[in-house]
């Protein structure tokens with residue numbers, strides 16, 4: 528089948544909720560993707576921050592094969608070893624105490640919201656509890672996660688959503704105070720806003736928000752679905768801020784391409800929130816997905832991924848800063864570690880399309896005007912140099 532036939536076939540059967548780029552990816556190796564004609568594309572998107580270890584890692588694949596042969600699903604009515612090991616490794620890496628595995632990031636958010644509500648219900652009695660979320664945030668597409676997503680046009684067609692959500696300005700502690708009431712049970716935010724345009728939280732803002740939550744008995748939910756798993760130079764971004772959430776959500780790179788997410792809580796939250804009967808999932812934590820998680824944590828350690836990110840990120844930033852200097856329409860670089868964005872005054876969608884189709888460079892957009900770069904965490908200086916050559920080729924066509 529040629530590409531056009533494949534795309535036609537897709538249009539016949541897939542619900543049209545994505546305007547896909549006309550590329551059919553067939554396989555991947557390292558930091559390169561290959562289309563159905565065996566053409567190589569340098570990947571600086573990682574399937575939206577998922578493929579942290581790149582493509583075709585044999586150790587990772589072998590561990591999945593052997594798990595598939597052993598068992599892939601049992602349900603949560605029984606114990607299985609991969610889930611227990613993965614939970615232990617996630618607790619160790621994050622400093623959290625108890626874990627619930629989900630099938631996606633949005634489901635991790637759903638679980639976090641329910642946990643926060645139950646915590647308030649047990650501690651403070653029945654009440655119409657409120658949640659403070661951030662403007663410009665992104666937490667997912669399910670009804671609960673959409674309810675705390677701060678982009679009006681994502682939400683509006685689906686009203687009424689979950690009630691009791693207020694939106695504060697990100698990095699503006701006064702705005703949190705202004706939205707807080709005696710009904711507030713949780714504050715949810717991304718430590719580094721991803722979809723909204725690569726905005727890291729300010730240290731002072733996070734510290735004050737943490738203190739306020741402590742003082743008022745409010746839970747702090749940090750959504751690290753995108754910025755977690757080593758992306759910013761620490762296993763979780765909050766670890767660079769000297770604070771800790773009450774509830775952490777993680778997904779995307781957690782399974783390196785196997786669909787899995789999790790929310791993790793402190794002992795205090797675990798002891799005062801969900802109990803048997805309150806929450807569940809059929810697939811969540813199945814041995815295949817949690818074997819992937821377990822293997823990801825092992826390989827992060829074996830390859831010293833965090834050290835590598837800290838070594839390579841300054842070089843990446845330097846190259847991006849050169850682009851800011853060189854091109855008038857590249858206004859600013861923003862981000863943390865290998866989660867970087869370039870603010871453009873030329874149409875970012877056009878840049879992403881040209882990069883993909885003409886330069887065979889896979890990049891993302893975020894917000895209205897940001898070129899978002901989430902390369903696999905295993906990239907080398909050579910890959911960054913190749914990225915520079917390709918993106919310069921694209922930028923030059925806008926001069």
Ligand SMILES: *Cc1c(COP(=O)(O)O)cnc(C)c1O
Pocket residue numbers: 631632633634636665666667668717721722750751752753754778779788
């Ligand atoms: C992608 C993302 C989600 C949603 O994850 P899904 O797996 O797509 O449901 C939630 N929060 C953040 C910060 C994300 O980047």
